[in-house]
Amino acid sequence: MKAVRWGILALTATLMCATVAQADGDAAAGRHKFYTCVGCHGIPNYNNVYPTYRVPKLGGQNAAYIVAALNEYKSGERSHPTMHAQASTLSDQDIADIAAYLATAPEKKD
Amino acid sequence: MHMNTKMIVLAALGLALAASAHADAPAKPDKLVICAACHGENGVAIMPAYPNLAGQQASYIEHALHAYKSGERKNPIMGAQAGSLSDEDIKQLAAWFSQQPAKDYVPDIDGAAGSK
Numbered sequence: 001m002k003a004v005r006w007g008i009l010a011l012t013a014t015l016m017c018a019t020v021a022q023a024d025g026d027a028a029a030g031r032h033k034f035y036t037c038v039g040c041h042g043i044p045n046y047n048n049v050y051p052t053y054r055v056p057k058l059g060g061q062n063a064a065y066i067v068a069a070l071n072e073y074k075s076g077e078r079s080h081p082t083m084h085a086q087a088s089t090l091s092d093q094d095i096a097d098i099a100a101y102l103a104t105a106p107e108k109k110d
Numbered sequence: 111m112h113m114n115t116k117m118i119v120l121a122a123l124g125l126a127l128a129a130s131a132h133a134d135a136p137a138k139p140d141k142l143v144i145c146a147a148c149h150g151e152n153g154v155a156i157m158p159a160y161p162n163l164a165g166q167q168a169s170y171i172e173h174a175l176h177a178y179k180s181g182e183r184k185n186p187i188m189g190a191q192a193g194s195l196s197d198e199d200i201k202q203l204a205a206w207f208s209q210q211p212a213k214d215y216v217p218d219i220d221g222a223a224g225s226k
Contacts, residue, residue, distance in 0.1 A: 027223075028223075031219060031223075034217070034219055035219065038217075038219045041216070041217070042216065042217060042218070042219055043216070044216050045167075048173075051173060052169075053167070053169035053170050053172065053173040054167035054168075054169045054170055055167070055170065056166060056167060056170045056214070057165065057166055057167060057212075057214040057215050057216050058214070058216075058217055059214065059215040059216055059217035059218075060162065060165075060212075060213050060214050060215050061161060061162060061214055062155060062158040062159070062160065062161060062162060063158065064158040064159045065155075065158065065159060065160060065161040068159065077184060078183055078184075079182065079183075101217075102217060105217035105218070105219075105221070106217065106218045106221025106222055106223065107215045107216070107217070107218060107221065108215070108216040108217060108218035108221065109218070
């Protein structure tokens with residue numbers, strides 16, 4: 001019986017963490033915070049200068065992946081001078097908001 | 111409509127759809143099965159921690175795979191997978207995912223909320 005109770009407690013704690021992690025981002029706030037990013041990511045077929053490749057399309061991307069990517073740029077683990085500079089200015093909340101915005105962002109029709 | 115006729119019409123429609131889908135998409139890359147385990151055969155990831163690749167820019171996917179392969183971009187899973195890919199595999203995979211029905215798109219900061 002004791003084991004069952006601990007099991008339920010652990011399950012509840014896990015579910016709470018999962019809920020908190022997902023509820024974090026505010027898409028409306030993220031839209032404002034994404035303003036700087038549109039200079040590259042809001043222009044269809046925009047090129048990264050060197051090496052040359054098209055900047056990734058971020059609309060519809062999974063929020064958890066965007067959070068991981070921005071944190072890697074911020075820490076420098078993933079190296080890209082422009083993205084490191086941009087991500088360095090973002091707080092955890094900023095990153096969560098931007099990720100929430102991107103996951104459900106309106107699509108640019110060109 | 112008679113049952114058999116219905117079946118024939120449905121089968122013909124199915125064939126037509128399969129043929130048109132085949133005409134648009136590139137041939138399945140040999141190494142697709144490796145990527146599909148997490149990113150889905152059509153580039154729709156099986157878990158939110160993994161990125162969707164459907165509709166992503168081919169040149170960006172190529173860049174990412176080369177960066178994983180060289181170790182410039184570090185990720186235990188991707189480093190191991192990309193290490194087994196040739197330049198030709200990378201080209202084929204990037205072309206495949208970029209041409210799947212798009213999950214990834216350019217966001218519109220001025221667009222109406224919920225318009226996607």
